[in-house]
Amino acid sequence: MALDISLLHAVVAVAKAGGFREAARMTGSNASRLSDAVRRAEQQLGVRLFNRTTRTVMLTEAGRVLMTRLLPAMNEVDAALDALNTFRDTPGGTLRLNVPVSAARLVLPAIVPGFLQRYPDIRLEVVAESNVQDIFREGCDAGIRYDDHLEQDMVALPIGPRVQRFAAAAAPGYLAAQGIPQHPRELMQHRCLYGRYATGVVAEWEFTRGEETVRLQPQGPLICSIGSAMELTVSAAVAGAGIVYLFEEWLKPALDNGSLQPVLPEWWQHFSGLWLYYNDRRLIPAPLQAFLDYVRELNARAN
The missing domain is CATH 1.10.10.10 (Winged helix-like DNA-binding domain superfamily/Winged helix DNA-binding domain)
Structure with missing residues (x-):
């Protein structure tokens, strides 16, 4: 038939x-x-x-x-x-990546433009979300995650900066009116602008200095869904609504132009960078292979 x-x-x-x-x-x-x-x-x-x-x-x-x-x-x-x-001058086809919102905002902008310029026949589709999902359930070829979210039987390739930091910040006007915290526990007396996962769990704020680590459940007037909605907490902080706690690179433009001021910078916590992972037991399609090779090339330049 x-x-x-x-x-x-x-x-x-x-x-x-x-x-x-x-x-x-x-x-x-x-x-x-x-x-x-x-x-x-x-x-x-x-x-x-x-x-x-x-x-x-x-x-x-x-x-x-x-x-x-x-x-x-x-x-x-x-x-x-x-x-x-293999018979084309450059590979073509669709590459689907499942990534956290933070990766789409902070890591991929330094990678994607050059990749697309080199491989004009590849169509890149990025699925950005805050929830950790099975990348293959979403029909994706590969995923980007932090190491604590790596799945079993996956090959991991470093992607982007290998060290990142969380940062706390507030508008100068807010700190002038409410005072500058000298210890993380003092944040419990401040208006915190924070995030909640889709599961309903509120993200802890964690600070480390030397051997001391402090974990807090923030309280305050604004809660946003973890992911792209966190940009609203940044805007609210710039407007003087309270203290925000987020990736340092996410806050960097506001820190650089002075609209936000660092809070407790000596306590900002370092953590390892992102990983690109895929299943090498499956056929690796040409667009994914091209992306893997491109990321390896960028990694070699950075070292």
């Missing part, structure tokens, strides 16, 4: 994503086009592949049988097409 391979790709995308909207996001298509492709595939095959409701899209028994045989074959097709990259 002949069937347009593009229809099979649509069926596989929807099955992997568990829905039309998510499949559209992952493939750069749109939900209505994928829905039409699946409908046409079902018509040509003469069987229903998905049970659809207003909220869910589930494989039927026939759909599950098809996926069992089809997925390995489609992976082989993708591998065969990717192998053609």
Whole structure:
């Protein structure tokens, strides 16, 4: 039975994503086009592949049988097409990275422009989020994480600065009115601007000087979701609303121009940098291999 391979790709995308909207996001298509492709595939095959409701899209028994045989074959097709990259002057295709918001803001801007300039046929898609997710569940080829979030059976490659710091800061006007803390515990008497993870857990503020480490549960008038919403805490701090605690590089522009003043800098805590990780047991697609090689080149220049 002949069937347009593009229809099979649509069926596989929807099955992997568990829905039309998510499949559209992952493939750069749109939900209505994928829905039409699946409908046409079902018509040509003469069987229903998905049970659809207003909220869910589930494989039927026939759909599950098809996926069992089809997925390995489609992976082989993708591998065969990717192998053609060896005959191109520059590799092409899509590279999907799953990264924390901090990486997208603080590390990737120094890497991505040069990478895209060198490899103009590669389309880079960055999924930035504050929650740690399985990178392959999101359909991504590789992920960027801090070392405590590395998954098992992954190969890790250093990416970006190897040492970072958390920094506390406030507007000069706020500190003039409320006083400058001399010890981290004094922050409990100040208006703190802080973050909360999607799990509901409030991020601790941690400070270290010598052998002494102080961990605090901040209290204050503004709580933002960890991630891109933390920019609001920076803006509020610049406006004099309280003390912010964030990556030093994130606060650096405001610290450099004087709109924020360092608080307890001798207590700022160092931590190790980010890692790019991937599963080398899988076929490494040409766009990912190009990115790995580019990051290794930047690492060699930095050393």
